[in-house]
Every structure is written in structure tokens, then in C-alpha cells.
Amino acid sequence: MSKPKIAVIISSIRPTRFGDKPAKWIADHVAARGDADVEIVDLKDYPLPLFDAAASDFWMPTPNETAAKWQAKLNEFDGYIVVTAEYNRSITGALKNAIDWAYKPFMKKAVAFVGYGSVGGARAIEHLRNIMVELQAVPVRHAVHIGGSDFIPIMMGQKSWDDSKGNFDPFVPEMLDNLLWWTNATRTARQADAAAAAKAA
Numbered sequence: 375m376s377k378p379k380i381a382v383i384i385s386s387i388r389p390t391r392f393g394d395k396p397a398k399w400i401a402d403h404v405a406a407r408g409d410a411d412v413e414i415v416d417l418k419d420y421p422l423p424l425f426d427a428a429a430s431d432f433w434m435p436t437p438n439e440t441a442a443k444w445q446a447k448l449n450e451f452d453g454y455i456v457v458t459a460e461y462n463r464s465i466t467g468a469l470k471n472a473i474d475w476a477y478k479p480f481m482k483k484a485v486a487f488v489g490y491g492s493v494g495g496a497r498a499i500e501h502l503r504n505i506m507v508e509l510q511a512v513p514v515r516h517a518v519h520i521g522g523s524d525f526i527p528i529m530m531g532q533k534s535w536d537d538s539k540g541n542f543d544p545f546v547p548e549m550l551d552n553l554l555w556w557t558n559a560t561r562t563a564r565q566a567d568a569a570a571a572a573k574a575a
Contacts, residue, residue, distance in 0.1 A: 378452035378557045379411045380404055385458045385469035387418050392528060395535040396488050396520060396542075397457045403546045404455070410554055413451075417468050420444040425474040432477040441475040448479035453486075453557035454511075460491030460498035465505075473505060480509040482564055484556035486549050487517040492526070494519025512556050516549035518542050 382401045386393045397414050404412040422440055436442045448454075458465050473480075485506050489495020496519055503513040524538040 377409060377411050378554070378561055379413070379450060380453050380455060380553070380557065381413055381415045381448065381451040382455045382457060383469075384414065384416045384418070385456060385466050385472075387466075387468045390529075391459070392490060392525065392535075393457045393459060395528075396490065396518075396539070399535070399539050399542075400455055400457065400488050400518070400546065403543075404550060407550060407554075410453075410557070415447060417472055420447075420472065422468075422472055422475055425471055427475075430474065430477045436475065438475070444472060445476045445479055448476050451479075451483070452561045453484040453553055454480070455486045455488060455553065456502060457488045458490075458495055458498050458502060460489060460493070460495040463497045464501045465498045469502075470505075473509070477509055480506065480511040482510060482512070482560050484512045484514060484553055484560055486514045486553040488520070489517060490520035490525045492522040494521040512560060514549065514552040514556055516545075516552050518545050518549060 382397050382404070384393045384397045394416070401412045401414050404410055420440055420443065422444060423438065427437055428434065431445060436445060456469070458469060461467065487499045487502060489499045491498065499517050506513040520542060524541060527533045528535055528538065
């Protein structure tokens, strides 16, 4: 069986964003394990309009070409790591809008989180976990939280991510262990469902 494929989603599209740095860092951790393939998926590459479809893709085909490309990209993966900033105690508007355009790709797949902000993106991640439950995804318990004492000096130009990322390495193995366990479990179950449906057809 081929290795599962994990997407690392960068959820901020601001030109001064920080998220691309921990995204590359966590993707390198996944690649180093050797038990999964990984790809960074950047919301900047999918300039989605505000969600204005008559219904979500759970109910009807998507009328927007960019949204269809976004869904097709997400469909390539067996699990996800969302790298999220915290904006006003929640996730970025760009991420929420992107999720509203893509319900079905997340169904019955595992999702882990890397958050950053004054309290490590904890409030944003809690909101995101609830959203993922509604999408019928499996949000794992473990996450990496990059707090203000590390994040703010980087944003102020007082130090770099390379100065701080080692502080977070110890939290990665358990998160990835859980993500890959659930990714493999849900992947196996989805394949069994597909086989049963094909047999019944």
C-alpha cells in the first residue's frame, strides 16, 4: 500500500504573514518520518471569492472554477495539518471561507493543527476543531502552539523563526503519531467503504 499523503495548509494570505515558516518546519518533520508523503498547500494559490454558492459542495457541484480546483487539490490528501493564525480569537477569514467552499474533501479524514498568536492560537484551534467535527473530519487532540513570547519577537524583527523553532520540536512526534494513526485508520475505512459500494453496484 502506498504511503498516506498529508497536506500542510497555510491559512493566512497576508503579505507579512508568519505561517509559511512553521508550515515548512512541520512539513519537514513529516517528511523526515518516512511514513507519509507531504505537500504544502497555500491558500494564496487559490484566490477564492467570498462563499456565494447556492449550497455547499456537500449538496451540489461547485459553480466556481477556483473553488473546484481547491477541492480537487484537497481531494489528493488522506490527512491535513492546518497552520493557523489567530485573528480576533478565531481562525483567519481566508481559512473559514476556503473551508466553506470545500466540505466533502475533509470528510472522514484526520486533521492536526499548528497555531500561532498571543496564546499560541489556542482559541483559533478550538474553533477549528468544532468546524472540522461539522465537516465529519477527525480533529486530533494534539497540536503545536506557538505563543506570543516566541511569535511576537519574530513579527517585530527581533529574532527569527530559526532561533525559536527548536523549542517546539519536542511537541511534534506525539502530534504526528496521532495524526498518522487516525489518517491510516480513516484511510483504511474509506477504502473498505469504496470497495463495498463497488461490489454492491
